[in-house]
Amino acid sequence: xxxxxxxxxxxxxxxxxxxxxxxxxxxxxxxxxxxxxxxxxxxxxxxxxxxxxxxxxxxxxxxxxxxxxxxxxxxxxxxxxxxxxxxxxxxxxxxxxxxxxxxxxxxxxxxxxxxxxxxxxxxxxxxxxxxxxxxxxxxxxxxxxxxxxxxxxxxxxxxxxxxxxxxxxxxxxxxxxx
Numbered sequence: 001x002x003x004x005x006x007x008x009x010x011x012x013x014x015x016x017x018x019x020x021x022x023x024x025x026x027x028x029x030x031x032x033x034x035x036x037x038x039x040x041x042x043x044x045x046x047x048x049x050x051x052x053x054x055x056x057x058x059x060x061x062x063x064x065x066x067x068x069x070x071x072x073x074x075x076x077x078x079x080x081x082x083x084x085x086x087x088x089x090x091x092x093x094x095x096x097x098x099x100x101x102x103x104x105x106x107x108x109x110x111x112x113x114x115x116x117x118x119x120x121x122x123x124x125x126x127x128x129x130x131x132x133x134x135x136x137x138x139x140x141x142x143x144x145x146x147x148x149x150x151x152x153x154x155x156x157x158x159x160x161x162x163x164x165x166x167x168x169x170x171x172x173x174x175x176x177x178x
Contacts, residue, residue, distance in 0.1 A: 007037060007045035017054040024054065032057055032072050056083055 014021045027033045033053065036044040056079065060066045064086070066074075074082045 003045060006048055008048060008050070009045065013046045013050055013054075017051045017058075019054055019058060027054065027057060027068075030068055030072060032068065032075060053079060056086070059086060 008016065010021050010024065014024055017024070024033070028035070033050060036046045036050075038044045053075070057068075057071055057075070060071045060074070060082070061068070
């Protein structure tokens with residue numbers, strides 16, 4: 001159903017590229033696709049190259065999690081380069097998966113990777129591992145907090161003219177509410 005010069009209607013472009021017409025219109029509005037050949041206000045024809053360009057955009061979005069703003073920048077610079085980089089990255093990923101299957105690279109066999117402070121502690125010249133000090137630090141913190149609570153406790157009033165809110169029964173009622 002395409003025209004004699006190979007141009008596609010919106011429905012044909014959507015079918016061949018595997019996306020909806022709404023997605024294609026969105027890509028046009030965002031500037032990811034060049035303007036089509038318009039024959040009237042509501043009729044346009046699209047070059048067949050758009051099919052591959054739309055597939056590339058979807059691949060960058062879904063496989064590489066790139067936002068449309070970034071994709072637009074890449075496509076404006078050089079779409080062929082973006083396509084070549086994706087193919088190269090795919091080959092690298094495939095080789096890594098094959099090497100892992102052959103047993104050359106296996107995370108399950110080796111020790112778990114070090115992260116954060118432990119990794120820094122084991123690097124030459126790094127600070128010592130803080131984890132052996134943890135129980136001692138917890139004991140110190142506990143003793144400090146108990147000192148604070150004793151120091152900040154209010155002194156008991158011995159006068160007979162204590163306010164009704166500080167009487168033992170009022171305190172019991174307040175604590176039972178919470």
